[in-house]
Amino acid sequence: MFRFFENLVNPYVEYEKEDRPPQDLWSFFMGYSQPFKKIFALTAFMSIVVAAIEVGLIYYMGRIVDVLEQGPEKMWAQHGTELIIVALFIVFLRPIFQAFDVALINNAIMPNFGTLIRWRAHRQVLRQSVGWFENDFAGRIANRIMQTPPAAGEVVFQAFDAISFSLAYLIGAAILLTNADLRLLLPLVIWFALYVLLSRWAIRRIGPASKAASDARSAVTGRVVDAYTNIHSVKMFAHHDREEEYAKEAIEEARRTFQIEQRIFTKMDFSLVLLNGLLIVGVVGWALALWVQGDASVGTVAAAATLTLRLNSMTAWIMWALSAFFRQLGVVAEGMETIAQPITLVDAPDAKPLQLSDGRIEMTGLSHHYGRSSGGLNAIDLVIEPGQKVGLIGRSGAGKSTLLKLLLRFYDAEVGQIKIDGQDITAVTQDSLRRQIGMVQQDSALLHRSVMENIRYGRPDATEAEAMEAARQAEAHDFIGELQDPEGRMGYASRVGERGVKLSGGQRQRVTLARVILKDAPILLLDEATSALDSEVEAAIQSTLYGMMEGKTVIAIAHRLSTIAEMDRILVLDEGRIVEDGNHDGLLAAGGLYAKFWVRQSGGFLKTEDDNT
16 A cells, blocks of 8 residues: 555656756745646645544534433434444544545655655756855755755645645634534634734744754854864864864854744744634633523534634644744755756757767867956967877966866856867767766865775776776776775775775875776876875886877876876966977977976976865
């Protein structure tokens, strides 16, 4: 039975991805709710049915009180069959209706709706550019992806479990009191009007307060995750106290916003108790007055009393459900600040896969400053012929890494154009572009998965034997065989920890090299590919690196000039411009920047900082 309801909706159903998702809550929910439309309609109908049954039971209890006045023998003779039918309905049919309603909410909607939002939100965020991720905390992004689905599920749950049920119940109560005596409806109407005013007051405050509290919680997550991710720096500089204070600021702000939110609930609860007292006294008191006057039966008084007591117990639940509804809407609204952000770096509508034949790279008038007035690249004109090996050097901030990022289309150039084999890279699909490029970065971060999975990330369809051969070429096979993680997994099956922290820098870089060797892309980018290796290991894999470059178009950034001295061309960047272009001997003879760098370096190492632009 459970499986039937659980399979009513497929949360992974295909859908049309949006580069500019809706920015308002209603459209957001409508978009994500499309696969659930029929289930939502059926659930709303069942909530009405269940509420009608509950009101009907109260009505029938009043009828039983009136029937009791006829005496035992007469009551059984005239109403025995009726009582048996109602009893059978209560025992057998009522649970079926209730179970069907609950199964729709708990089994068909709740697990699948949250899953659908989490899956689609994750897919949407993965489509964002590298620059987008660089402008936010990974912890805050992850927190919003994780907290939005349950909040959205809670919104849907309250909409059907409480709000639709309570509205149907209230309408049924009004009909019941009207049938008993129209005058009994007056105190209910007055109470309902005051209840609506109270709800409106609470709702207008709960939404913003909940969003502020959710924002504050995300800030706490962002700061805490930032400290944990950079725990080596925290320990190395002995900044526990600074990190504690940094987190405490955010934690205190989260406490303050939560206090404001809870004050609203306290005021709401007090007002609700007062209103419910007026409801009980108004309806039951009036029913008693009508009974005294002979205008109402004892059953009417009993039904009215039962109904108001039931409403009294329900109203706190309904108000809390409404509060939860709008509080969770606030959480969803906060999550939308991440999930619903437009995708700014997209494939062109008619983008085709990159057709790489030779590997010729052409850059024309290329400028990029990250939206600033300085830094980055200035009017670069560059042609790299197929199979050419180009070294790239320059001071920190000269624009070396920016050039590689633009070639990978991590950013769209502000001015200018990049072509590969005559194809503008903005006119081809991003995935096809990056599949043709292999890159070894200075920051050789790995996924928190097995060594084998990390190597095969370069080419997922490769065999394990091919991955091991790539590891041998990267001088990684021997140390991999000695690895063992805390769970007892060994060798290629061992996990490397978050960003590969369980491996040394040199080990991480060799695994990264193995991954790129396995990928075997025709264009190769090296950003300080051997910076984390000791001299002995570097010397051992130099031949491997040059073997990797054979037949490929290569751009290599290096501070250790000896690693690029044998390149076909060496480009010297300064303040975003190419100021020198030639081979090693020619540049030394020219006596320019390259010659000065070569003279100043010790052991072939250029003394500049890492290039982060």
